Amino acid sequence: xxxxxxxxxxxxxxxxxxxxxxxxxxxxxxxxxxxxxxxxxxxxxxxxxxxxxxxxxxxxxxxxxxxxxxxxxxxxxxxxxxxxxxxxxxxxxxxxxxxxxxxxxxxxxxxxxxxxxxxxxxxxxxxxxxxxxxxxxxxxxxxxxxxxxxxxxxxxxxxxxxxxxxxxxxxxxxxxxxxxxxxxxxxxxxxx
Numbered sequence: 780x781x782x783x784x785x786x787x788x789x790x791x792x793x794x795x796x797x798x799x800x801x802x803x804x805x806x807x808x809x810x811x812x813x814x815x816x817x818x819x820x821x822x823x824x825x826x827x828x829x830x831x832x833x834x835x836x837x838x839x840x841x842x843x844x845x846x847x848x849x850x851x852x853x854x855x856x857x858x859x860x861x862x863x864x865x866x867x868x869x870x871x872x873x874x875x876x877x878x879x880x881x882x883x884x885x886x887x888x889x890x891x892x893x894x895x896x897x898x899x900x901x902x903x904x905x906x907x908x909x910x911x912x913x914x915x916x917x918x919x920x921x922x923x924x925x926x927x928x929x930x931x932x933x934x935x936x937x938x939x940x941x942x943x944x945x946x947x948x949x950x951x952x953x954x955x956x957x958x959x960x961x962x963x964x965x966x967x968x969x970x971x
Contacts, residue, residue: 917966
């Protein structure tokens with residue numbers, strides 16, 4: 780009987796230690812690749828979560844890739860190079876309207892406001908939209924959310940794109956600032 784008690788205690792101890800040690804083991808993280816259209820101050824909470832290890836605490840290993848535009852973000856999603864894409868809704872609509880079987884689903888709002896700013900060559904404390912009449916704006920990709928928003932705002936202020944103001948859509952999103960700095964356009968639409 781004494782031998783049985785010793786064996787029972789020993790087995791119980793092994794069982795308890797194995798349960799405790801199993802709980803101490805590192806759990807495998809689920810890898811998630813996130814594609815963003817650009818690095819932006821608007822995404823600061825995400826950057827903090829990445830650097831502070833918040834995702835790891837939730838069991839996620841997040842890889843962040845920069846795709847330089849919603850069209851390229853959508854391509855990354857559809858080609859399985861990314862699991863989640865940060866972009867405006869327009870790319871999802873375009874793919875859906877093409878009747879694709881595999882299309883993205885918008886599931887969250889990331890920001891409250893558009894992060895685009897109209898930047899001129901000189902400081903102007905008394906800017907009004909009528910000052911854009913006859914000017915050229917580097918607006919981004921035709922049909923992209925920043926460009927569509929710009930055209931909406933211009934029309935709201937009585938300016939017709941293509942007639943009153945030239946909106947250039949021939950310069951890729953990733954090089955708009957560089958093109959402006961190099962002398963292209965009177966204004967540029969930049970995303971911070």
